[in-house]
Amino acid sequence: MLTDLYIPGDSLLHRARPAWKLGVLFLYCTSVFVISHPLMLAAGLALVALGYGIAGLGPRDAFTAIRPALVVLLIIFVAQLWLETLSLAAYVTLRLMALLMAAALVTYTTRASEFTEGILALLSRAPKWVPKDKIALAMSLVWRFIPMIRAQFDEVREAQRARGLERNMLALVVPLVVRTLKTADEVAEAITARSLD
C-alpha cells in the first residue's frame, strides 16, 4: 500500500468510497491469506488484474507496486524453495505479490484526503477518547512523506558515496534518522502554524 502514490483518474474505483475500498481490501487480504488454496490464489490474482483494468492502470503500475519488495520476494522464494518445494515457493511468493498489488491499487485510486475521510468513517464508532482526527492525519501524512524520505535517503547515499562510505550502514542510517526527525519537528510546527493544533 505504501509503494507509490495516487494516480489521478475518474474510474469506478477512483470514485468508490474510501471506507469501502479499505474494507474490501481488508476482506481480500484476509481471504487470500487464510484460504490456502491455489484456486483462491488464482481468483485473487484475477480480481487484482480486473481491478487494475477497471482503474485504467496497466502492468507497469502493478510492477511499480511490487518493485520495492522484489529483493524480499526473492529471498522468500529461495528460502521456500530450499526448505519446501517449487510449487509452494511459487504459491507463497505469488500470494504476497497479490496482496502488495491489491494494497497499491487502493493507494493508486485514493487521494490522501479521501483516505483521511475513509479512516474517519471507519473510526466513527470508536470510543470518544480515541483521537480520530490525529490518527487520520498521521496516516495521511505517510503518503506525503514516503517520497520525501526516499529522496532524503538518496541524498544521504550520494553524500556518503562521495566520501567512500556507501557500504557503511551507520553512515547511511544516522544522517537519515536525524534528518527525518528534524523534518518531523518542522512539519509539526508548520501544521501548528496553519492553525491545526
Next chain:
Amino acid sequence: MTMRFDRVSVTKGTREILSEITLSLNEHRVGVIGHNGSGKSTFLRLFNGLEKPSSGTVRFGETEDDLRHHVGFMFQNPDNQVVYPMVEEDLAFGLKSRKLPKAEVAARIERVLSELSLTHLKDRLTHQLSGGEKQMVALAGVLVTEPELICFDEPTTLLDLRNKMQFMSALSTLPQPAVVVSHDLDLLAGFDRILHIADGRIHADGKPEDVIPAYKALCEDLDEC
C-alpha cells in the same frame, strides 16, 4: 492593524534569546535582518504564536491569544510546509480547522491559484513540483486562510534567481502587510521599514536606506557580523 510588542523577552534555559523588545509595527512591508543566531527567527515566530514570550505581551490589534488565526507564516523550506500529496488537498488542509462549507473551500482555492497563476498545478503531486513551484504552493496555502498579516522566514534562501524573481513579484502584489526575515538585502531594499536584530535586541530600526548600509558596514568587520 498594528502588531505590538510590549517588553517581550524569550528565554531558553539560561540563555536569553530576545530581551525586552518593545515596538509597534503597522507598515506594509517590514524587513528583519541580523546575523545567524541573533534572535530574528524567534522574533518572527512570536507573530504567529509559534513562540510564546517568557515575559511581556504580543498583540495584533486587540488579539493576544489567537494570533495564528490572523497571522500567516511561511517557512524557509516549503517541503516541510506542504503536507499533503496533492496541491489541491494541501490548500484545503489549511482550511480544515475553519469548518468552512466545501463550496467556499473550493472557491478560495480556485481564486488563490488563479491570483498566483498556479491553476495548472491544482492536480499535481506536491513531491513532483520544482523548488520554486513548491514555494508558490506554500504561499498559496497561506493565502487561502486569508490572513491579515503574513510572516516570511527567509523565503528566497532555497530559490534560484528565476524563482526568486517570481516570488518577489508575488510578494510585491500581496495586499496584506508582510514581515520578512531575510539575509537577502536586495529583497528588502524597497521595504518601508527594516529592523536589525543583534544579540536579542533591536540594534537599529528605520528606513532601508539607513539601516541596510549600516548593517553592511558592520558585516565588513567579521567579528561583528
